[in-house]
Amino acid sequence: MEEHNQMTEYQELREQIQYHNYRYNVLDDPVISDGEYDRLFARLKAIEAEHPEWVTSDSPTQRVGGAATGKFAKVRHPAPILSLSNAFNLADVRAWYDRLVKLDERVKRADFVVEPKFDGLTVVLHYENGLFTQGATRGDGEVGEDVTANLKTLLTLPLRIPVKKGAAEVPPRLTVRGEVLIFIADFEELNQRLQKTGEKTYVNPRNTAAGSLRQLDPKITATRPLKMFTYAIVDADGWTPQTQWESLAYLKACGFPVSEYVYHCANLDELLTCCEAMQSKRDEFPFEVDGVVIKINDQKLAADLGYVGKDPRGAIALKYPAREVTTILEGIGVNVGRTGVLTPYAMLQPVEVGGVIVKQATLHNFDFIEEKDIRVGDRVLIKRAGDVIPYVIGPVVDARSGKETPYAPPQNCPACGETVEHIEGEVAWYCVNSACPAQLIRNVEHFVSRGAMDMVGLGIKIVEQLVEAGLVKDVADLYGLTKEQLLGLEGFADKKAENLLASIDASRQRPLARLITALGIRGIGEVGAGDLAKKYADLDALSQAGSAELQTIEGIGPNIAEAIVDWFEQPANRALVKKLKAYGVWPSGAPATSAGGAGQALLGLSFVITGTLPSYSRDEAKELIQAAGGKVVGSVSKNTDYLLCGEAAGSKLEKAQQLGIKIIDEAGLLRLIGAAGANQKE
Ligand SMILES: NC(=O)c1ccc[n+]([C@@H]2O[C@H](COP(=O)([O-])OP(=O)(O)OC[C@H]3O[C@@H](n4cnc5c(N)ncnc54)[C@H](O)[C@@H]3O)[C@@H](O)[C@H]2O)c1
Ligand SMILES: [Zn+2]
Numbered sequence: 001m002e003e004h005n006q007m008t009e010y011q012e013l014r015e016q017i018q019y020h021n022y023r024y025n026v027l028d029d030p031v032i033s034d035g036e037y038d039r040l041f042a043r044l045k046a047i048e049a050e051h052p053e054w055v056t057s058d059s060p061t062q063r064v065g066g067a068a069t070g071k072f073a074k075v076r077h078p079a080p081i082l083s084l085s086n087a088f089n090l091a092d093v094r095a096w097y098d099r100l101v102k103l104d105e106r107v108k109r110a111d112f113v114v115e116p117k118f119d120g121l122t123v124v125l126h127y128e129n130g131l132f133t134q135g136a137t138r139g140d141g142e143v144g145e146d147v148t149a150n151l152k153t154l155l156t157l158p159l160r161i162p163v164k165k166g167a168a169e170v171p172p173r174l175t176v177r178g179e180v181l182i183f184i185a186d187f188e189e190l191n192q193r194l195q196k197t198g199e200k201t202y203v204n205p206r207n208t209a210a211g212s213l214r215q216l217d218p219k220i221t222a223t224r225p226l227k228m229f230t231y232a233i234v235d236a237d238g239w240t241p242q243t244q245w246e247s248l249a250y251l252k253a254c255g256f257p258v259s260e261y262v263y264h265c266a267n268l269d270e271l272l273t274c275c276e277a278m279q280s281k282r283d284e285f286p287f288e289v290d291g292v293v294i295k296i297n298d299q300k301l302a303a304d305l306g307y308v309g310k311d312p313r314g315a316i317a318l319k320y321p322a323r324e325v326t327t328i329l330e331g332i333g334v335n336v337g338r339t340g341v342l343t344p345y346a347m348l349q350p351v352e353v354g355g356v357i358v359k360q361a362t363l364h365n366f367d368f369i370e371e372k373d374i375r376v377g378d379r380v381l382i383k384r385a386g387d388v389i390p391y392v393i394g395p396v397v398d399a400r401s402g403k404e405t406p407y408a409p410p411q412n413c414p415a416c417g418e419t420v421e422h423i424e425g426e427v428a429w430y431c432v433n434s435a436c437p438a439q440l441i442r443n444v445e446h447f448v449s450r451g452a453m454d455m456v457g458l459g460i461k462i463v464e465q466l467v468e469a470g471l472v473k474d475v476a477d478l479y480g481l482t483k484e485q486l487l488g489l490e491g492f493a494d495k496k497a498e499n500l501l502a503s504i505d506a507s508r509q510r511p512l513a514r515l516i517t518a519l520g521i522r523g524i525g526e527v528g529a530g531d532l533a534k535k536y537a538d539l540d541a542l543s544q545a546g547s548a549e550l551q552t553i554e555g556i557g558p559n560i561a562e563a564i565v566d567w568f569e570q571p572a573n574r575a576l577v578k579k580l581k582a583y584g585v586w587p588s589g590a591p592a593t594s595a596g597g598a599g600q601a602l603l604g605l606s607f608v609i610t611g612t613l614p615s616y617s618r619d620e621a622k623e624l625i626q627a628a629g630g631k632v633v634g635s636v637s638k639n640t641d642y643l644l645c646g647e648a649a650g651s652k653l654e655k656a657q658q659l660g661i662k663i664i665d666e667a668g669l670l671r672l673i674g675a676a677g678a679n680q681k682e
Contacts, residue, residue: 035322064141072145120181178230186225198426338442375404452518479583602630611646
């Protein structure tokens with residue numbers, strides 16, 4: 001009976017793992033975390049260890065990845081592209097070592113190489129007489145997909161390698177293995193870009209890299225910031241370097257990208273120390289690393305050790321602790337952004353991940369909720385990695401009780417109650433009410449920001465004050481503010497009110513491009529605004545442009561053209577433009593040349609602040625300095641340019657005097673920035 005149950009579990013596990021392999025390898029769209037997957041896999045292995053008679057060649061433990069899809073031509077690899085077995089802690093690494101020593105005495109004298117375990121996807125690169133001829137994905141380890149055209153778009157992939165480089169002579173046929181990945185910062189930027197254009201965003205860098213490399217149209221791949229590292233020679237007409245360390249050096253000498261984070265360890269002790277050090281470096285890598293790979297350096301020894309299933313014995317992956325957990329989705333909240341985009345977020349039963357309690361996580365967009373069929377009450381899988389906002393990966397469908405409720409996007413904006421709109425072909429839902437209070441604060445914040453109207457000294461706190469006091473109902477209201485009104489706000493004295501008004505006034509001089517940026521039309525950033533300002537003399541001219549005409553400008557496609565026309569059609573926006581004109585905020589004619597302006601007055605200068613200033617708090621003063629391009633540091637050194645000194649200054653003043661550093665007061669700072677001068681030139 002027991003046996004029967006275990007057989008059932010075994011079969012179910014095989015099916016489950018097969019399904020997850022398919023989602024991960026073929027669709028580039030997993031529904032569970034790698035940690036979860038690893039647990040299923042470990043359980044499968046444990047059952048197979050008890051019942052070796054159940055293992056068949058199609059068990060997931062015997063095969064690699066997923067079969068090549070029909071999308072691409074098939075490529076047979078010159079040698080099997082194997083996987084790696086896992087260790088989860090240093091004890092596992094020791095146990096691995098002990099097993100190997102039992103198998104082969106030589107392991108006692110072995111040295112090792114430690115490499116980052118790049119969380120990307122394997123590629124196999126073929127070179128003939130130094131020329132890149134073909135590249136493939138891993139597929140099932142025997143046969144992969146031909147992605148040559150896509151790989152050619154990678155700037156880090158050498159299309160030609162020198163046939164002779166010092167001592168290294170390239171064999172007529174060389175096959176190299178590497179990992180294609182996306183750096184974390186690039187991933188975030190790409191997702192933002194996709195979100196802006198209303199396209200589907202990706203869940204993590206690994207799936208983005210896989211999805212980007214496996215595009216049918218190489219032109220799309222070319223727009224994706226893919227990078228690559230190589231780490232092995234698969235085949236070189238029978239020749240191999242004697243050690244892994246030499247392989248890496250050889251690859252580097254040929255011009256292949258090789259990670260700088262690779263280490264040689266002379267023995268087990270050094271190896272364990274190195275693994276520990278790598279563990280603490282986890283967040284320092286600019287790309288995602290899901291562990292380290294330990295390799296026996298001696299290639300002959302490694303080959304002699306053979307392999308188990310799909311894993312070579314001579315190497316092992318030490319996986320980092322999971323940063324993914326499951327918890328209950330208690331509700332779904334909705335934020336309203338500057339452009340009116342509604343973004344759903346998960347309200348979670350608080351849960352600890354990597355030492356931090358997480359209560360909220362992003363749900364990306366409403367399509368994501370629908371695609372993953374996320375229901376309120378579900379147990380969901382969330383991930384928190386480094387400083388990235390925690391996000392929901394998906395529901396754990398098997399954990400459902402039947403009481404979960406499906407979710408529908410709101411029909412009305414949660415902040416203003418207006419009906420929301422969905423633009424054909426886009427993922428996002430929008431609140432198009434430009435008077436929506438949730439949007440107003442973000443709108444004003446954007447309007448006054450550095451790349452836009454650049455109002456020095458007008459930080460987010462003051463923006464909130466102005467909106468909450470009802471003094472600013474749209475961005476044009478800023479120009480109607482009076483000193484009396486400002487003095488009625490908390491924290492405003494004469495000087496501060498005057499400076500703020502002067503700074504608002506000075507922003508009238510900004511060129512048209514900045515004003516267009518400041519309006520925050522969906523899809524129009526600084527570059528697009530610059531192009532528009534070159535073609536149109538003022539906002540009136542721009543407001544009369546039709547969609548077709550706008551599309552004649554390079555970089556402006558139908559969606560953005562539509563967004564511009566739409567924006568000027570909104571009655572509230574028309575009124576706003578009129579109001580700006582009435583307030584004299586009306587740049588026109590040829591665009592000004594300098595883009596820096598007041599924003600850069602303190603560029604490259606370093607400040608220390610001490611004592612109490614007459615009209616600004618220290619945080620505000622810091623904001624002012626930073627907004628003008630300067631830097632604020634904590635302590636005085638010979639590299640300090642200015643000490644900004646208020647009343648009751650202490651030891652910093654003494655130190656600055658000793659070092660002969662320039663000392664200024666608040667008025668001196670304002671003179672430097674030029675914020676006090678109303679007619680500041682751009
Ligand atoms: N979430 C899911 O649904 C799901 C499904 C399938 C697989 N997975 C993940 O994939 C893993 C299995 O995939 P796998 O078979 O590729 O094994 P693996 O990812 O555990 O390890 C092997 C792979 O590591 C890569 N690698 C990165 N850096 C390397 C280096 N320096 N040297 C050598 N190899 C390096 C290679 O691509 C190699 O194929 C699972 O452990 C899980 O994390 C997740
Ligand atoms: Zn609204």
